[in-house]
Amino acid sequence: AAGVIQSPRHLIKEKRETATLKCYPIPRHDTVYWYQQGPGQDPQFLISFYEKMQSDKGSIPDRFSAQQFSDYHSELNMSSLELGDSALYFCASSSSGADTQYFGPGTRLTVL
Amino acid sequence: GENVEQHPSTLSVQEGDSAVIKCTYSDSASNYFPWYKQELGKGPQLIIDIRSNVGEKKDQRIAVTLNKTAKHFSLHITETQPEDSAVYFCAALIKAAGNKLTFGGGTRVLVKP
Numbered sequence: 001a002a003g004v005i006q007s008p009r010h011l012i013k014e015k016r017e018t019a020t021l022k023c024y025p026i027p028r029h030d031t032v033y034w035y036q037q038g039p040g041q042d043p044q045f046l047i048s049f050y051e052k053m054q055s056d057k058g059s060i061p062d063r064f065s066a067q068q069f070s071d072y073h074s075e076l077n078m079s080s081l082e083l084g085d086s087a088l089y090f091c092a093s094s095s096s097g098a099d100t101q102y103f104g105p106g107t108r109l110t111v112l
Numbered sequence: 113g114e115n116v117e118q119h120p121s122t123l124s125v126q127e128g129d130s131a132v133i134k135c136t137y138s139d140s141a142s143n144y145f146p147w148y149k150q151e152l153g154k155g156p157q158l159i160i161d162i163r164s165n166v167g168e169k170k171d172q173r174i175a176v177t178l179n180k181t182a183k184h185f186s187l188h189i190t191e192t193q194p195e196d197s198a199v200y201f202c203a204a205l206i207k208a209a210g211n212k213l214t215f216g217g218g219t220r221v222l223v224k225p
Contacts, residue, residue, distance in 0.1 A: 042215035056210030090155055099144040099207050103155040
């Protein structure tokens with residue numbers, strides 16, 4: 001079965017640079033969630049989208065923004081990167097009305 | 113907001129023994145409780161879930177129980193195998209409040225052959 005696709009899988013950036021992470025949900029899933037997982041920590045909710053509209057917002061820094069496109073894929077844009085932004089970033093998807101979220105393999109972001 | 117506590121943080125068991133992980137949640141409005149298994153360098157994989165209208169659910173060697181009154185739920189793995197070694201996360205979700213998952217702190221399970 002098709003799963004959530006994330007790209008790139010690994011990303012290395014310098015401080016103050018920008019990064020864009022992409023997420024392609026499972027086919028026919030219209031809801032996308034972004035989570036950040038620091039080393040040895042549990043995933044923390046950042047933001048979610050349903051039908052291209054932001055549906056919920058968590059502890060996402062103002063330096064980060066995200067959107068969902070007409071084909072339901074989503075992009076997380078991160079600017080003015082800081083060392084503390086180094087983490088695994090996961091995207092999850094679900095179908096409308098469903099509570100089950102399926103996670104992608106993640107993007108490992110390293111900020112030097 | 114919701115707060116989920118998970119215990120123990122590490123668990124070492126002998127192959128063939130059972131493993132039990134416990135979680136408590138704070139918001140009585142939570143109505144969906146999934147469990148995820150995360151292997152090193154991979155994304156969380158859903159292994160079982162339970163909704164608030166059910167007290168117990170079983171899938172082969174894995175079972176989950178829910179006590180809504182006490183606001184706690186548990187994962188039971190029987191006949192553990194070395195491939196069960198991973199980090200396990202419990203989570204809670206309030207369906208009417210944006211569907212964001214709040215995770216417990218995770219349990220690192222090591223199954224010794």
